[in-house]
Amino acid sequence: MLEKALVGDRRYWGWICFLLAVMGVGLIFYLRQFSFGLGITGMSRDVSWGLYISQFTFLVGIAASGVMVVLPYYLHDYKAFGKITILGEFLAIPAVIMCMLFIFIDMGQPTRVLNVLLHPSPSSVMFFDMVVLAGYLVLNILVGWTTLHAEKKGIAPASWVKPLIILSIAWAPSIHTVTAFLYAGLPGRHFWLSAIMAARFLASAFASGPALLILLALIVRKFSKFDPGKEAIQALGRIVTYFMLTNVFFLGLEFFTAFYSKIPGHMMSFEYLYMGLEGHGKLVPLMWASSILSVLAIGLLVFPQIRKNETLLAIASVTVFVALWIDKGFGLVVGGFVPNPFERITEYWPTIPEASIALGVWAFGFLLLTILYKIAVTVKEESGGEAIH
Amino acid sequence: MGINRRQFLKIAGFSSLIGLGGTSASLLRKSILEASQEEQDPRALLGKRWALVIDMSKFKTEDDYRRVIDVCHRIHNVPDIGNPKSEVKWIWKEEYENVFPSQDFDNQYVEESLKNKPFLVLCNHCDNPPCVRVCPTKATFKRKSDGIVMMDMHRCIGCRFCMAACPFGARSFNFQDPRPFLKEMNPEFPTRTKGVVEKCTLCYERLAIGLIPACVEASNGAMAFGDLKDPNSEVRKLLRDNYTIRRKPELGTLPSVFYIIGGKNNA
Numbered sequence: 001m002l003e004k005a006l007v008g009d010r011r012y013w014g015w016i017c018f019l020l021a022v023m024g025v026g027l028i029f030y031l032r033q034f035s036f037g038l039g040i041t042g043m044s045r046d047v048s049w050g051l052y053i054s055q056f057t058f059l060v061g062i063a064a065s066g067v068m069v070v071l072p073y074y075l076h077d078y079k080a081f082g083k084i085t086i087l088g089e090f091l092a093i094p095a096v097i098m099c100m101l102f103i104f105i106d107m108g109q110p111t112r113v114l115n116v117l118l119h120p121s122p123s124s125v126m127f128f129d130m131v132v133l134a135g136y137l138v139l140n141i142l143v144g145w146t147t148l149h150a151e152k153k154g155i156a157p158a159s160w161v162k163p164l165i166i167l168s169i170a171w172a173p174s175i176h177t178v179t180a181f182l183y184a185g186l187p188g189r190h191f192w193l194s195a196i197m198a199a200r201f202l203a204s205a206f207a208s209g210p211a212l213l214i215l216l217a218l219i220v221r222k223f224s225k226f227d228p229g230k231e232a233i234q235a236l237g238r239i240v241t242y243f244m245l246t247n248v249f250f251l252g253l254e255f256f257t258a259f260y261s262k263i264p265g266h267m268m269s270f271e272y273l274y275m276g277l278e279g280h281g282k283l284v285p286l287m288w289a290s291s292i293l294s295v296l297a298i299g300l301l302v303f304p305q306i307r308k309n310e311t312l313l314a315i316a317s318v319t320v321f322v323a324l325w326i327d328k329g330f331g332l333v334v335g336g337f338v339p340n341p342f343e344r345i346t347e348y349w350p351t352i353p354e355a356s357i358a359l360g361v362w363a364f365g366f367l368l369l370t371i372l373y374k375i376a377v378t379v380k381e382e383s384g385g386e387a388i389h
Numbered sequence: 390m391g392i393n394r395r396q397f398l399k400i401a402g403f404s405s406l407i408g409l410g411g412t413s414a415s416l417l418r419k420s421i422l423e424a425s426q427e428e429q430d431p432r433a434l435l436g437k438r439w440a441l442v443i444d445m446s447k448f449k450t451e452d453d454y455r456r457v458i459d460v461c462h463r464i465h466n467v468p469d470i471g472n473p474k475s476e477v478k479w480i481w482k483e484e485y486e487n488v489f490p491s492q493d494f495d496n497q498y499v500e501e502s503l504k505n506k507p508f509l510v511l512c513n514h515c516d517n518p519p520c521v522r523v524c525p526t527k528a529t530f531k532r533k534s535d536g537i538v539m540m541d542m543h544r545c546i547g548c549r550f551c552m553a554a555c556p557f558g559a560r561s562f563n564f565q566d567p568r569p570f571l572k573e574m575n576p577e578f579p580t581r582t583k584g585v586v587e588k589c590t591l592c593y594e595r596l597a598i599g600l601i602p603a604c605v606e607a608s609n610g611a612m613a614f615g616d617l618k619d620p621n622s623e624v625r626k627l628l629r630d631n632y633t634i635r636r637k638p639e640l641g642t643l644p645s646v647f648y649i650i651g652g653k654n655n656a
Contacts, residue, residue, distance in 0.1 A: 037583035038547075039564035044474040048552040048562060108547015108562065108584025115526040115546050126525035126550055187519050187640040220494020265490070341558035342487035346473070 001145075001152060004378040005371040011223075016043045025079050026360015029353040030105060038108055040223070041354040046346035047337040049106070051330070051358050056102035058208070058329030059365075060179040061201060063095035063136065067172035069232075074165050080231040085295040086376045087216060087228065091145035091209070094368035096137040096175075101127055101361045132175045139168040144372075152379045160181020176201045181259070183336065191269035193335040194257075200250040201328070207243035210236045211317040218314055218372065230310075237313050241301040247293055251327075264382040269335045272274040280345045283334060285324050293323035432599030436616030438516075438536045438589055438645065441602070442627045443509055446651025447611035454482055454507060461589070461608040466580045468570035475564035479589040480604055482507035488636060503650070509612075512559040512589040513636060513644030514538045520551035521558065529586070535616075536645065538589045547584040556640050560588045617645065622641075 033040050041341070043050045049158075066088035072078035073085050104110055121127050143164050150157035184228035187193065194200075214236045217228040258266040271277050273287045298308050300316035307313050334348050402496075448454055450507070461467070461480045470476045472593050484490075488508045518538050528544035529551055542572075566583045574580065578594060581587055583588045592602035599608070605614040615622035624647070627633070633647040 004612075037563065037565040039475050039583075043564070044560055045476055045552075046558070048549045103548075106548070108549070108586075109545065109582075111548045112526075112544070115528070115544055119526045119528075121525050121527050122549070123522050124525040125523065126548065130525075183553075186554045186556075187642060188637065189553065250526070295414070336553075341556055342483050343490045344487060365406065 001149060001375050001379065004375045007378075008374065012370075015370065016367065019363045019370070022363035023367065025362045026357045026363065029356045030360065032353060033105070033357060034110070038106075040168055040351060042348050042350045043354075044346055044348065046340040046344070047334060047348035049333055049337070049355055050348055051350040052102050052106035054329050054333035055358055055361070056099050056106070057103065057179060057182075057201075057333060058325060059095045059099045060133070061175050061324075061328065062204025062209045062212060063092045063099065063133075064172045064176040064202070064205045065213070066092035066140065067093075067169055068206055068210050069213065069236070070172075071169050074162075075169065078235070080159065080229055080235055083226075083380070084213070084217060084228045084232050086144060086148055086380075087213060087220070087373070088374040089140045089147075091213060091216065091369065092140045092146065092184050092374060093137065094173075094365040096133055096140070097368060098361055098365035100137075101364065102358075105357055105361065118179055121261045125178060125185060129175075129182060132178050136168070136175050139164055139171060143168055148379055151383050154383065162360055173202060176205050183332075188273045188341055189336045190263075190265040194254060196250055197254055200247065200254070203243050203247040203250055204324050204328050206249050207240050208321050208328075209240045210243070211320040211324075214240065214317045215314060215321070216369075216373070218310065223352065224381060226377045233310065233313070234308065237301065237307045237316075240317065240320055241298075241307065243299060244294070244298055247324070248298065268343070270338055272338045273331050273335045278345055280338075280347050281324070282347045282349060283331055287331050290323045290326035290331065293319045293326075297323060331346070351371055421543055430598050433598055434596045434601070436622075437618035438616060439514065439596075440615065440617045440624045440645040440647065441591075441605065442615075442624045442625075442631075442633065442647045442649065443546070444611050444613075444631075444649040444651065445506065445508055446649060447608075448507075448509070453609075453611065454464050454509065456607045456609075457509065457604045457612070458482070461605045464575050465578055466567075466571055466575055467573065467587075468567035470567070470570050474573075475545070475562075477561040477563065477567060477587065478507060479561075479587075480511040482508050484508070489634065491637065492634070493640065508648065509604075510557070510578075510636075511646065512538060512591075513557055513642070514589075514591055514647065515644045516643035517641060519546045519554040519556065519642060523550045523554040525550065532593075535596075537592065537593055538588075539590055541589060542579070542581050542585045544583040547552055547586065549586060551586055556637050556642065557644070560586050562586050 029040075041050060041052075069081045069086050069088035073081035104113060107113060116127065116130055143161060146161050148155045177198045180201040183189070183192035184194060184197035214233055217236070218232050221227050255270065258270050268277060272280065273283050274291075275281070276284050297316050297319040300312055300319070307316070337349070339345050400521050458480055458500055462469070462478070467479055468477050474604060484504070485506050485508055486504050488510055514537055516536065518529075518531055520529050520587070521538060524530070525548060526544050526546055528541045528546070530539055530541070533541050547562070552562060558651050563581055563583045563585055568574075571580065592604075595602060601614045605612045613623045613627055615624035617624060619625065626650070628647060631649045635644045635647055638644075
């Protein structure tokens with residue numbers, strides 16, 4: 001089926017070349033980082049994780065969200081999602097690969113990456129994260145590829161695929177839960193030491209992922225003869241609405257605990273992020289932008305009349321995606337490091353090389369996504385869009 | 390007979406999978422071994438739970454601090470990067486209110502001289518170290534024999550999970566090659582490469598040849614070193630005779646660095 005990615009119009013190849021160029025710039029900066037060290041980034045002794053790890057965290061959510069279309073279709077026989085399960089699975093694959101790349105580029109000694117396998121350490125959440133991410137990647141490749149292949153041939157997929165689909169549904173929440181545990185189990189970081197972290201991660205994932213899926217479905221419809229279906233897009237809109245509300249509710253719970261208890265350690269990171277602390281407030285405008293966008297998104301989403309308009313739904317989806325990217329793809333990780341264990345403040349801001357490397361990884365992810373979607377959409381165009389199960 | 394291409398590929402695929410599985414199983418066994426010296430020096434200091442007691446009342450002049458910090462950083466090839474963003478430090482000064490933030494909230498009327506008094510801080514060699522728990526490669530590990538939280542700088546992949554996990558800010562990362570920043574190099578102790586995390590290892594290399602930690606030796610009696618499990622050790626005697634505090638006891642990591650604060654007269 002891969003050959004289908006090799007046929008395209010000028011716009012298709014233009015987009016591919018653009019992504020390759022962004023990847024190239026990222027690669028050049030990465031080579032610099034590889035030889036000099038992580039000193040070329042904005043990370044410091046105090047804020048020792050930055051843009052890379054926060055992208056990883058955000059993208060695990062995007063990967064996990066594929067389950068939002070797979071589950072209703074396979075467990076509840078919700079037919080409208082039949083056409084787009086493949087879009088969910090083929091979004092999960094590049095998302096997981098981007099996660100792995102972001103971990104890799106964040107390593108100080110990338111050539112030692114296999115030490116994680118040579119010295120497996122089950123006490124480390126990182127070890128489990130590697131296991132669940134790799135497993136989820138394999139599951140999605142197997143399921144996505146075999147079901148699409150069967151559709152191409154006009155037959156039902158092999159019988160062994162169904163148990164794997166059920167497994168992948170159970171597996172999806174695990175990847176984001178384990179990722180939340182990377183943070184939620186650290187004794188000295190009050191901002192992350194919260195039992196609701198995993199739940200909050202899942203809520204934001206199930207809002208941002210389907211929001212991206214809505215946008216992708218609209219793009220697919222615009223640029224190909226395959227129509228994911230109005231009903232499917234509206235159903236995704238409802239999913240985004242509920243989970244966006246849940247996410248904002250969970251964030252509110254964090255605020256309540258911190259500011260009603262008035263325990264200084266619990267309040268400090270929130271103060272730093274939303275108000276600024278001791279004159280330091282680099283992230284304040286971003287966090288407020290996220291909050292305002294969240295309110296705006298909810299305003300657009302909760303009213304079915306507005307949501308039913310696909311243009312407005314698209315605007316709401318962009319808004320949700322950006323709001324949650326700022327919240328989880330940036331503020332959450334950086335905020336946990338401020339103040340430092342001595343309650344001193346070191347601020348963080350990514351450098352140009354660091355941002356370029358991160359963009360390069362995103363471009364690589366979009367390249368994979370484009371190739372996979374091109375294949376899926378071409379098969380769908382030929383088969384009429386409905387998979388046989 | 391004869392097999393077709395499909396069968397051949399199947400067999401080849403499965404046998405290489407089995408081969409890989411076997412290799413990882415044997416590697417799994419090996420990794421259980423703890424790094425150890427081949428033969429123990431008869432002079433080696435042996436203890437079951439090493440600890441430090443730091444009497445801050447005995448640190449009076451700038452030189453009292455400097456002596457201790459300098460000797461550690463010199464003999465351990467700790468670079469002087471000269472910029473706080475990527476600095477590397479094993480033992481250094483922080484003010485009382487920063488070292489004991491929860492104490493400070495309890496008592497905001499604490500005497501100014503104490504509030505801003507510099508305290509020496511270093512790795513606490515916790516009984517229950519979060520850094521060891523989170524390390525995905527066991528590059529940082531608690532030595533079974535004496536409880537020192539060790540670093541294997543050749544195994545560290547530089548993921549910095551330990552830095553996020555340490556509640557005491559004890560760990561430094563080599564954001565660049567540290568060697569150009571060494572004023573003089575001690576050939577007796579390894580230098581580090583870029584991309585690995587490092588911290589105090591309680592002078593394990595000195596203990597192995599019968600010497601006490603360098604900071605303790607240079608402190609002129611302001612710091613004491615000994616075995617917590619030995620009721621007659623110097624540290625146990627100091628803990629009996631003085632009121633001591635540890636950093637962030639509420640987190641349950643059980644640090645083995647104790648501080649004697651000293652009163653008004655000492656500050």
